[in-house]
Amino acid sequence: MSAPSTVFKEASDLNFGFLSVKASNALSAVLDHQPLSDDERQDLHRAAEFLEDVADGALVAIEGTFRQGARDDRSMDALSYALGPIDTLKELAQEENVSVLFANMSKAVHCAAEAPTQAQTEDMKVAISFFDALYKLIVRDLQAERPMLGAGSSTRYFAQLA
Amino acid sequence: MVYSFPEEQYLKEKAHALRTGLFFRLEEFVDDFPTGSPGKLIDILKRILTAASDSIEAASDKRILILVYNAVHTLSEALDWLDNAHVSQTPRGLADFLDRIASMLAPSSMVLVAPSSKYNYSITDLVPWLTHFAQILVPPASQGSILSQLPQNLYLIQFPRIERENVLGHAVFGHEFGHPIAARFLQNYIATTEGQTHAHEAAREIAVVFQTELSALPPLGQMKAKMRHFQVVSQIHKRAIEELVSDAVGVFLFGPSALFALSDLFCQTELDQLPERGNYYYPPSRFRLREMHSLLEENGHLKALNELPGRGGAPLVSDAARSVLEYIGHLIADDLDRKNIGDEPHVSIAYRWVNKCLHAGHQYAQSEVGTLLYTVELATREISPLIDRLKMELPPSEIGIWPDETNADWRSAILSAWVMKFHQATNAGLGSSERRKKVVDTQRLALKGVEYCLLRDLYKKSLSPREEGYK
Numbered sequence: 128m129s130a131p132s133t134v135f136k137e138a139s140d141l142n143f144g145f146l147s148v149k150a151s152n153a154l155s156a157v158l159d160h161q162p163l164s165d166d167e168r169q170d171l172h173r174a175a176e177f178l179e180d181v182a183d184g185a186l187v188a189i190e191g192t193f194r195q196g197a198r199d200d201r202s203m204d205a206l207s208y209a210l211g212p213i214d215t216l217k218e219l220a221q222e223e224n225v226s227v228l229f230a231n232m233s234k235a236v237h238c239a240a241e242a243p244t245q246a247q248t249e250d251m252k253v254a255i256s257f258f259d260a261l262y263k264l265i266v267r268d269l270q271a272e273r274p275m276l277g278a279g280s281s282t283r284y285f286a287q288l289a
Numbered sequence: 290m291v292y293s294f295p296e297e298q299y300l301k302e303k304a305h306a307l308r309t310g311l312f313f314r315l316e317e318f319v320d321d322f323p324t325g326s327p328g329k330l331i332d333i334l335k336r337i338l339t340a341a342s343d344s345i346e347a348a349s350d351k352r353i354l355i356l357v358y359n360a361v362h363t364l365s366e367a368l369d370w371l372d373n374a375h376v377s378q379t380p381r382g383l384a385d386f387l388d389r390i391a392s393m394l395a396p397s398s399m400v401l402v403a404p405s406s407k408y409n410y411s412i413t414d415l416v417p418w419l420t421h422f423a424q425i426l427v428p429p430a431s432q433g434s435i436l437s438q439l440p441q442n443l444y445l446i447q448f449p450r451i452e453r454e455n456v457l458g459h460a461v462f463g464h465e466f467g468h469p470i471a472a473r474f475l476q477n478y479i480a481t482t483e484g485q486t487h488a489h490e491a492a493r494e495i496a497v498v499f500q501t502e503l504s505a506l507p508p509l510g511q512m513k514a515k516m517r518h519f520q521v522v523s524q525i526h527k528r529a530i531e532e533l534v535s536d537a538v539g540v541f542l543f544g545p546s547a548l549f550a551l552s553d554l555f556c557q558t559e560l561d562q563l564p565e566r567g568n569y570y571y572p573p574s575r576f577r578l579r580e581m582h583s584l585l586e587e588n589g590h591l592k593a594l595n596e597l598p599g600r601g602g603a604p605l606v607s608d609a610a611r612s613v614l615e616y617i618g619h620l621i622a623d624d625l626d627r628k629n630i631g632d633e634p635h636v637s638i639a640y641r642w643v644n645k646c647l648h649a650g651h652q653y654a655q656s657e658v659g660t661l662l663y664t665v666e667l668a669t670r671e672i673s674p675l676i677d678r679l680k681m682e683l684p685p686s687e688i689g690i691w692p693d694e695t696n697a698d699w700r701s702a703i704l705s706a707w708v709m710k711f712h713q714a715t716n717a718g719l720g721s722s723e724r725r726k727k728v729v730d731t732q733r734l735a736l737k738g739v740e741y742c743l744l745r746d747l748y749k750k751s752l753s754p755r756e757e758g759y760k
Contacts, residue, residue, distance in 0.1 A: 134363060134366050134413070134418060135413065135417075135418060137359075137363045138363065138417075138418050138421040138422065138425075139421070141356055141359060141360050141363065141421070141422075141425055142421050142424070142425055144356045144359075145353070145356055145425050148350055148352045148353055148356065149353075152349075152350060166428075166429055169429065184516075185512075185516055187488060187492065187519070188492065188515055188516040188518075188519035188520060188523075189492075189512050189515050189516060189519075190492065191488060191489035191490070191491070191492025191493055192489065193485045193488070193489075200475070200476045200479060200480075203520070203523055203527075206516065206520060207520055207524075210516065210517065210520065213513065213516075214513070224512070225509075225512055225513070225516065262352060266352075266355060266356070266359070269359045270359075273359075273362055273363075
């Protein structure tokens with residue numbers, strides 16, 4: 128029977144990995160008052176949508192309620208990606224409402240694409256930390272999935288036996 | 290520390306080396322697969338890899354290059370698929386019936402059949418996969434020209450190579466073709482008011498069931514814990530619906546053969562393992578068999594098999610059909626799986642949620658299968674005469690005697706062979722090696738039967754306009 132496909136998981140991981148790096152770089156450029164290219168603005172819009180999906184997923188998980196217009200099928204997937212960085216980031220641990228936090232980040236990132244001077248600096252900084260943490264976790268998972276040397280866990284198992 | 294080594298340039302060269310390495314390995318397949326689905330896959334991958342050159346040159350962040358390396362590693366998995374996609378590795382009958390189902394359920398789709406060394410049956414639509422990589426690796430301005438080359442669906446179909454000759458087991462592909470249908474059902478369901486109400490009820494149940502744990506946590510801790518619990522419950526629910534609705538599609542496409550094929554797979558496993566992260570949240574096998582059994586009972590297939598006439602010296606064969614149904618009935622009467630589900634809080638919340646929408650999932654599955662439904666009337670009409678042919682060591686492909694013979698449905702060829710196989714595999718009057726030989730012979734005859742059925746269908750369609758012309 129088909130286990131959920133590893134190659135699909137990897138494609139999805141890579142998709143969010145690229146998005147994380149591009150969003151982080153574009154937000155840093157906004158904070159440095161540098162102009163954005165059309166592609167960078169597009170990346171920020173996609174990043175804002177992803178953060179909005181996380182906020183929607185958190186709302187369902189915490190309160191069991193759906194925001195009008197939420198992309199239901201995507202929000203739980205987005206939340207599953209966000210859970211790792213949520214645990215590792217000190218900035219996020221200060222907040223009491225995870226859903227509101229991500230909704231605010233989404234607004235800031237969207238604003239950074241449209242009207243950079245009006246975007247909330249603190250929310251953009253938290254978003255940069257979030258995306259940097261997400262990138263690291265994704266690369267860790269990808270490399271664990273395909274170790275480049277040795278035979279992965281079986282090597283360690285036989286080493287223990289020896 | 291300052292150094293003069295141009296790291297960025299070196300890392301870009303590494304990315305180009307991986308990209309061109311895969312390009313040239315794909316190029317080696319071009320003569321083997323000039324056209325068809327493998328040719329299409331090769332063409333799209335080569336276009337992506339060529340266009341990725343500009344993205345690599347534009348990369349100004351080492352992290353992007355690390356992701357490019359990983360993307361090429363993942364894409365290179367296609368080399369394994371193409372290595373195994375040769376005709377010599379795939380029985381014609383299997384490729385034909387997979388093509389038939391795909392063209393009916395998803396017109397304009399392409400099928401790539403590649404056996405695997407892994408013991409795993411799967412169908413994966415490569416179009417979303419390729420789309421992801423085009424979006425990741427190709428500059429936005431060049432993406433359109435590549436995406437426009439994609440077919441509607443390109444199904445990669447994999448099965449265990451050691452089961453290549455076992456055409457009966459390949460009835461499992463009915464389930465596999467159910468996955469896209471189950472995914473559509475879930476997507477529609479969760480957007481409905483009813484679906485959202487059910488999710489809300491699950492979230493409330495989590496708050497009640499885990500109240501003691503949650504109340505001991507600070508507000509942020511409570512929120513995180515709720516998110517984790519809900520994530521687990523919704524994953525268990527989603528995976529259960531994906532598998533159970535796909536099982537239903539298998540039943541509607543293949544009738545009792547779907548149950549027999551899954552029972553044959555599951556006899557290699559423990560039946561009551563609870564869904565958990567380590568097993569991709571699969572529902573317990575016994576639970577799945579029970580649901581399939583129930584669907585077959587509802588649509589009359591089980592009654593028809595139980596009443597299979599024992600004619601022309603074939604009473605022992607019809608006895609075998611009754612005996613195996615009795616055995617499966619015994620398996621599903623045991624409710625250890627249900628007890629285990631009730632004992633684990635996440636699973637019990639998820640399965641109460643499953644029970645609220647599974648019936649709608651079954652109805653959706655039947656409507657999507659549409660005219661491909663394998664009906665009890667068809668089975669009742671065809672199984673006995675096809676068993677007679679198997680007893681004469683003939684492929685189970687036609688009913689009646691020339692010139693009044695008619696073509697059998699290829700799924701009846703598989704079902705009749707399942708019944709025959711149960712008789713032969715459990716026949717105490719035969720020695721062990723003789724039993725095995727007879728079972729293998731039946732599988733070969735069934736494969737021939739499927740091939741003949743599909744070929745005759747094809748000839749009939751192609752020749753009938755000419756015959757009309759001569760009248």
